[in-house]
Amino acid sequence: MTDPISPTPPGKTPDPHKASRRANHPLVVAGSMVFTLLVVAIVLGGGALWIGKERFYAPGPLAADKAVIVPNEYGVIDIADLLLKQGVIDDKWVFVGAAVGTRASGKLKAGEYAFSAGASIQQVLDTIVSGRVIEYTVTVPEGLTSDQIVERLLEVAELSGSVRQVPREGSLMPDTYKVTRGTSREDVLRRMARTQDTTLKEIWEKRDPSLPLKSPEELVILASIVEKETGVPEERAEVAAVFVNRLNKKMRLQSDPTIIYGLVRGKGRLERPLTRTDITSPTAFNTYTIPGLPPAPIGNPGRASLEATARPAKSDNLYFVADGTGGHAFAATLDQHNKNVARWRQVERERKVDPAAQPAGTSGTTGANAVD
Incomplete structure (x- = not known):
């Protein structure tokens, strides 16, 4: 009785030429190549991912704190180019890959950002996604006339635009206001007027009735x-x-x-x-x-x-x-x-x-x- 799991009858030697023909079959060769390439890709991808992760968290090239303005129309690659040119990052594609991989590319916000010395790509990306832009203070002393307030705002370099009309005297609330670069002077005046309206209403309601x-x-x-x-x-x-x-x-x-x-x-x-x-x-x-x-x-x-x-x-x-x-x-x-x-x-x-x-x-x- 012959062995049911043996392809060769007892007493006979396997044919090496037949096994060689099976190994050289085009489908077997192609499969082997695909498997090999897949293994190589996994190894290389894993290595690249490991290197990219290291570079993502590693300290960046900035030697000192620096402010950079990200324009409103910039996409992720434009921003990466800008940061590379400004010396904030030293690897454009790690930034792009991280932004795309973490789905942050659509969350990048325009504005002026402060990056600290040695900021990593991770810190840089988080800062731009968060929208933590630089804020400036504009202080308007009490008692200034509306003309003088407009003159003062025109001297603030971080503000933009002109003032079409000087506001009515007494309609603005002197105070310290926080603004971002590019805020229009008209917006600041509107904010001052809204603050004055709210404050005046509150104070008038609490006035001495004998006034x-x-x-x-x-x-x-x-x-x-x-x-x-x-x-x-x-x-x-x-x-x-x-x-x-x-x-x-x-x-x-x-x-x-x-x-x-x-x-x-x-x-x-x-x-x-x-x-x-x-x-x-x-x-x-x-x-x-x-x-x-x-x-x-x-x-x-x-x-x-x-x-x-x-x-x-x-x-x-x-x-x-x-x-x-x-x-x-x-x-x-x-x-x-x-x-x-x-x-x-x-x-x-x-x-x-x-x-x-x-x-x-x-x-x-x-x-x-x-x-x-």
């Missing part, structure tokens, strides 16, 4: 005068009280900054002291010659001045004059006020002898300083 002010607009007008009259935060509510008391008594406000605004109309500064002619010459804003409030704000007051004006101090004071220290001396009577003025005049005379004695921030008599 002799008919509208939020009148609050802004009076706050703009308070803003210009003192740079001492603790005095704002006292200064506001003087003007509120004067309005209640139908007295003229007699504020020097309103004279100056009427002369220059918010464009620049008055580069000389006020004269008696200035004080007595009528303008729409000169509160020495007009009753009540001027027709519009004389600048853009900050939140603190708006709050102080909405809830002024409780006092009987009707006058104030510079006290020589950067602040003011307040008085409820004309007699006391005249004494305060006399002391201030003495300080002025002493400073003419010794100009170095004048403290910073003192600019002479200000606010309600005329003898009624």
